[in-house]
Amino acid sequence: MDSNLLEVRRLKKYYPITGGLFGRTIGHVKAVDDVSFSIQKGETFGLVGESGSGKSTTGRTILRLLEKTEGEVRFQGIDVHALNRQELRALRPRMQYIFQDPYSSLNPRVRIGEALGEALLDHGLLPQTQVRERVLEVMALCGLAPYHVDRYPHEFSGGQRQRIGIARAIMMNPDFIVADEPVSALDVSIQAQIINLFAELQEQRKLTYLFISHDLSVVEHLCTRIGVMYLGSLMELAPRDELFLEPLHPYTKALLSSVPLPIPKKKRERIVLQGDMPSPANPPAGCKFHTRCPYVKDICRQEVPAFREVSTDRFVACHLV
């Protein structure tokens, strides 16, 4: 498809486990294990999963903040992991990353205005004389007041810091933003403000998002298509309405039924999964989910289910679907 802004093909990110007297590699943590999907221009693609499912590692490997182990990432046709340092640096402004905790990514001794303008100067995107004007403009866009420009990071609340994180990404005028749990640390009333800001900016600037979150209600609200990860692999991928109304994978079903709804007395059929997620260093054979799957069959213990298209734009990795 021509409209794909980003294509991820069979991406793997393994971390070696070393041991023994000579520190040899004795195994791998398969943080991202053969993941494929594409993101169209202007959409918000959601990656959901529990801690340790590999969603953040996927996001970081896509932007090449981490080197891949295998596979391919194409951004507007460019093979991101084949670029040399200079080429990658030239591409960086177009792909930005927003962290869960922007405070830890801000220098406590640098004023916000400076922190926001720094990358523009570094990349030579604007002459010095125009930087301040641009900083103020983007700050206003992100709901920050002009007098904030001379303040230090510690003087801001959690919600404001996330606005700064967003402003810093927007400053570069990117096409694509990976947002890694950007609202998870925020209180409900502030979370809604930031979610709305994401939506507004997307509309104004035709942005494409990869939105990483463990919160299914937030993902349903913001995302157009969603991939569900478990132990480094995609279990299911579907457009929003299909995924939430008619989930196919047992893991997706369990995940959705686990979310507490603010509706007391509502009777729901809940699938409570037994046990914990296994270690990604030693994932179960066959289907990775089989140890916790309530519908497990013999074949699930032996064969890895293929991640296949079951109907238009709906993918699932399950023997039973």
Next chain:
Amino acid sequence: MNALVEIQNLSTYFKSEQGVVKAVDALELRVHEGETVCIVGESGCGKSAAAMSLMRLIPEAVGSIVSGEIWFAGRDLRKVSKEEMRKLRGNELAMIFQEPMSSLNPVLTIGEQIMEPIMEHQGLSKKAAQARAIELIELVGIPRAKEIAKSYPYELSGGMLQRIMIAIAISCNPRLLIADEPTTALDVTIQAQILDLLRKIKDEAQTAILFITHDLGVVAEMADHVVVMYAGKVVEVSPVVELFEEPKHPYTQGLLRSKPVLNQRRAKLYSIPGQVPNPTTLGESCYFHDRCDQCLDICRVKQPPLRDGGDGRKVACWLYEEESVRGQ
């Protein structure tokens, strides 16, 4: 029916460089035997400070209870001696926290840590305590209890550790279990397991639970009664169904409207404007007035009292006062 816990006019103040913080400001709270009461609110609203005050666990260097009464099973906990309070904690009053890892001793086995309060409070022999520890591990739904008893905290996952904390908390059959954000650090599938377990304990042992959370979904699932706090104050008290069906306080209304709900997607989320006020500079006004979309003149100058509606609901808001009272 007399309440198991009855807190009246409780205020806990913290000292800070910027001035005094009224972390808990004239709190009223009632928990009946076998009932789950949820305190809900955002960061800094005083919900944890309220629980810590009830347990008398506010460190002196940080702050202190300045007024009020904390009645528990017929006794005012503010008046009992330190020694007596120590006997109550872990015995009749038990508490579980958000981070199980930081409440467990890393160099003692799980079994030893469960045995400690049983031997201390119930005077069981080491052998009997050992057997009881294994029983408790099984009770909270962990398989291979004997092996788990011999393991150390770092060997267990977050969900398992929280089960262990619950095992320790219920080991002496407490009458009140205080759970301070017990599932906030856990994944949803694990959270579902822990909530199920807490409900089971409540049903089987008739333990009263004071459940502190910021998650309205968890409130809807767990609570019989709900206390909504904002900036140290109780703004609304209500049975759970009524609260969600017809929230009265504009803050409660705003909270419910700003939360995205599964399968109820809206084009745009409502958001409460602004942010929580600075706790050191609070004046005489309603603390919520500058974020409130129904603010009246009186809200800017006078704090509304927490008024009993007579239907089991209480709300602190001028909108619900007679016009003669609010003077308009």
